Amino acid sequence: MLKLVLATNNKGKVKELAAMLQPLGFQVVPIGSYPGFQEVEEDGETFQANAIKKAVAAAEFTGELSLADDSGLEVDALAGAPGVHSARFAGEPTDDAANNRKLLALLEGVPAEKRTARFRCVIAIAEPSGNNQTADGTCEGIILREQKGEGGFGYDPLFYVPEYRQTFAELASAKKNAISHRGRALGKALEILNRLYANREG
Numbered sequence: 001m002l003k004l005v006l007a008t009n010n011k012g013k014v015k016e017l018a019a020m021l022q023p024l025g026f027q028v029v030p031i032g033s034y035p036g037f038q039e040v041e042e043d044g045e046t047f048q049a050n051a052i053k054k055a056v057a058a059a060e061f062t063g064e065l066s067l068a069d070d071s072g073l074e075v076d077a078l079a080g081a082p083g084v085h086s087a088r089f090a091g092e093p094t095d096d097a098a099n100n101r102k103l104l105a106l107l108e109g110v111p112a113e114k115r116t117a118r119f120r121c122v123i124a125i126a127e128p129s130g131n132n133q134t135a136d137g138t139c140e141g142i143i144l145r146e147q148k149g150e151g152g153f154g155y156d157p158l159f160y161v162p163e164y165r166q167t168f169a170e171l172a173s174a175k176k177n178a179i180s181h182r183g184r185a186l187g188k189a190l191e192i193l194n195r196l197y198a199n200r201e202g
């Protein structure tokens, strides 16, 4: 089995990443199952910087190949906010419902054609040595005026994908994974993982 530590405390991310990686033969282990791991401070100015920081910390702590995901929502009418601050948009600790309420309040009165947004994701893969590589993905959508759907997590009930006429929270999870920022970043990250494992078994 190809062991891979998932350096995230977000259950929604773990679920999606595991659903995509397990069928490919990866044995994924969430960082939560390693007692004593100190959560890293996500003080980077970019998704890439934060993803690398999380992946390297996990790889150094566990001695295993580790994957981290830093992601967020960029809303054009808000000049790209909440961006890297998506998780704590409405303050600490992370509260998805409060984040969604804040987003709706800030967009009140903004017409549909100006509610464009995108999710961004950077996945970092780190080795215990600290060596790391990254891959990114985006997905374009529109911020609705009210939440729709029960699936997913975070901003999913407000993120409408015109192509499918559904929000990320309404889409079946396999469909979300096929088109999401995370799914696209993971597709590229798999090429990195394949090279790393090929070298190991070399």
Ligand SMILES: O=P(O)(O)OP(=O)(O)OP(=O)(O)OC[C@H]1O[C@@H](n2cnc3c(O)ncnc32)[C@H](O)[C@@H]1O
Pocket (backbone or CB within 6 Å): 007, 008, 009, 010, 013, 042, 069, 070, 071, 072, 073, 086, 087, 088, 094, 096, 099, 119, 152, 153, 154, 155, 156, 168, 180, 182
């Ligand atoms: O840092 P980790 O432990 O991975 O977990 P986190 O939830 O803090 O994750 P981030 O720092 O990457 O913050 C990303 C936030 O952006 C939002 N987000 C990212 N991907 C999303 C998705 O697929 N659907 C909905 N919201 C998403 C969600 O609110 C996340 O909390």
Ligand SMILES: [Mg+2]
Pocket (backbone or CB within 6 Å): 042, 087
């Ligand atoms: Mg975080």
